[in-house]
Amino acid sequence: MEIQRKHTMHHSTILDAGPDTVWAEVRDPMKVVKIVSGPAVKNVSWTEGGALERVPSRYDFTLAFNDGLVQQEVAGRNEVERSSTYRAVAPTMGILSYAATLRVRPVTDDPDRSYFEWSRELEMADDADPDVVKAILAMMEKQTDSVRDHFASPKK
Secondary structure, three states: OOOOOEEEEEEEEEEOOOHHHHHHHHOOHHHHHHHHHHHHEEEEEEOOOOOOOOOOEEEEEEEOOOOOEEEEEEEEEEOOOOEEEEEEOOOEOOEEEEEEEEEEEEEOOEEEEEEEEEEEEEEEOOOOOHHHHHHHHHHHHHHHHHHHHHOOOOOO
16 A cells, blocks of 8 residues: 655634643653653653754654654744744654744633644655554654643543
């Protein structure tokens, strides 16, 4: 089965938290990886001198299901516009290239809510396993929901 080599995704949702609260967490890729992946990842850490306040800054994590190492870097961050761009620095599991941008914007008429968007582009290798590609895309489809659920108001 031939796979689609290039994928562009854009997901968005409204969060039950103000933009400053959301940005304080999602500007940190260590927190984002844990929010969207939970126990599916391990060994989430800054590498090669990376740190939250340094851009560009490298970080790695390991996928629990296959011990696959994912190497990424924060490539840009805009504190005023509350956006962060990151990219893969090495191919993994059939993904040749990956870049993504997270943005947090205020909801005009509700300061206790925010608009969250996540845009991504990835390119798959010709020999990527189609089942792995499907699993990766399905996982990415659900990650914005994980962010939404993380910031959901407690049920009464």
